[in-house]
Amino acid sequence: MRICRTKATLAAIISALLVWVALACSTARAQQPDPLSSWVEGPTRSAIIEFVQDVTTEGGPKYVPPEARIATFDNDGTLWCEQPVVQIEFVSYRIKQLAPKHLEWKDQQPYKAVLEGDKRFLKNDVVHNHGKALMELFVATHTGMPMEDFNRRVKVFLNTARHPKYNQKYTETIYQPMLELLSYLRANGFKTYLCSGGGLDFMRVFAEETYGIVHENVIGSFAMNKFKQVEGKWTIIKDKQNLFINDGLTKPVGIDQKIGRIPIFACGNVRSGGDIGQLAYSHTNELPNFQLLINHDDGVREFAYAEKDNASLNAAKEGEWHVVSMKMDWKRIFPFN
Numbered sequence: 001m002r003i004c005r006t007k008a009t010l011a012a013i014i015s016a017l018l019v020w021v022a023l024a025c026s027t028a029r030a031q032q033p034d035p036l037s038s039w040v041e042g043p044t045r046s047a048i049i050e051f052v053q054d055v056t057t058e059g060g061p062k063y064v065p066p067e068a069r070i071a072t073f074d075n076d077g078t079l080w081c082e083q084p085v086v087q088i089e090f091v092s093y094r095i096k097q098l099a100p101k102h103l104e105w106k107d108q109q110p111y112k113a114v115l116e117g118d119k120r121f122l123k124n125d126v127v128h129n130h131g132k133a134l135m136e137l138f139v140a141t142h143t144g145m146p147m148e149d150f151n152r153r154v155k156v157f158l159n160t161a162r163h164p165k166y167n168q169k170y171t172e173t174i175y176q177p178m179l180e181l182l183s184y185l186r187a188n189g190f191k192t193y194l195c196s197g198g199g200l201d202f203m204r205v206f207a208e209e210t211y212g213i214v215h216e217n218v219i220g221s222f223a224m225n226k227f228k229q230v231e232g233k234w235t236i237i238k239d240k241q242n243l244f245i246n247d248g249l250t251k252p253v254g255i256d257q258k259i260g261r262i263p264i265f266a267c268g269n270v271r272s273g274g275d276i277g278q279l280a281y282s283h284t285n286e287l288p289n290f291q292l293l294i295n296h297d298d299g300v301r302e303f304a305y306a307e308k309d310n311a312s313l314n315a316a317k318e319g320e321w322h323v324v325s326m327k328m329d330w331k332r333i334f335p336f337n
Contacts, residue, residue: 035184038177038332044292044322045329048181051290055264056188062288064264066189071265072219072255072278073182075196075203078269078294079211081163081173081334083303087198088122088134089170090157094141110137139240142199147225147236154205168336171210175294176337177330178267182211185265193263195219195255197247197274201238219254221246247274252281262287269294273311283319291321298327301337 039045054062055069076082095105095114105111110133113121125133142150163173182192194203194213200220207213224242227234246254255263255278266282268275270293279291293316296305307313316323326333 035187036177036180038180038330040329040331042329044324047322048184048290048292051265051288052184052188055288064287068261068264068287069185069188069190070193070259070261070263071185071190072193072195072263072267072282073178073213074268074275074278075194075198076269077271077296078267078275079174079178079182079194080170081166081175081302082269082271083305084164086170087202089161090154090202091134091137091141093157093161094153095137098140109133111140138199142202143223143238143240145238146230147201147238150201150238151205154202158206166334166336168334171206172336173334174210175330176332176335179211179335181267182213186212190265191217193217193219193255193259195246195251195278197221197245197251200246219246219251219258249277251275251278255281262289264289265292266290267292267294268312270296270307270312271305273307273309273315276312276315279321280315280319283321291316291319292324293321294324295326297325298330298333301333302326 036045036048039048054060055064057063073079076085080086092114095111099105099111099115102111106115110121110125112118113133114137122134125131158169158171161170162168163170166173186192192211192213194207194211194217196203196219198220200218200222203220204215204218207218208215222244223238223240226237226239228237229235230237244250244254251274262285263278263282264285264287266279266289268279275293279293282289282291293312295313296303298304313323315321324330
């Protein structure tokens, strides 16, 4: 009888412990912060979470080992506001700083357009002249100096310039939902890369502090710099030779050269069709893959704009990519909202 009572007591204790463990686990799960708290509950958010769970579940049919969990993100219009384009604002800022040493610029295009605030001139240059005038401005403001000087000037600009609509630093006009997505992916073993048409050196100045993306994971446009002595000190000098523009269909080339793997997660945005190549490249991966396209359709909290030919949205429809409506899918857009 005593043995039976002992067994019954032990069974009761074990049962109580199991109930307690189950309740504790349930409470712990309930108390865990929502990793995508700025995303509206809906198909897009659910699809992201389902994909991440699928590729990180060992033994599951869609499991992807950590070394292949590559995620690439465009920058302008995908991770931060691209109205206006920040690097072009830096170009304007530097031209105005340099103008007192170049009095001829006040009558010489394209410098005259910058000094007079004639943005139509540069827009027409991009449309009708393949951006040759804009490239001249980039050469004047981005080359012929030690890398340390360039980095310092970019930092000063980012710490002092303000967005014309929000009166915030440009590094504050980053999309809160995308910061959460970057963190969520990294917490699940993804390596996150910045893949943009912006300058490689320019983005490296702020990418780690702003997005948590380390220098070596930045892919961008670049020219071959030089290593030479300046006043007896060896240093990298920014140059203009062999320029590689990391945009459109060259983005997959940049990704392949830098990473050597096809991303299983790729994200871009609607504006010029410049991210179609990156997302299409991700879609060629034989592993499970996910493509995300940001649609700028919120003219109140951000800006509303589209492509005249709807190329990106058409590609998304054809490739069955996931499209984010900033208006409908995001509870908030910026950290300061």
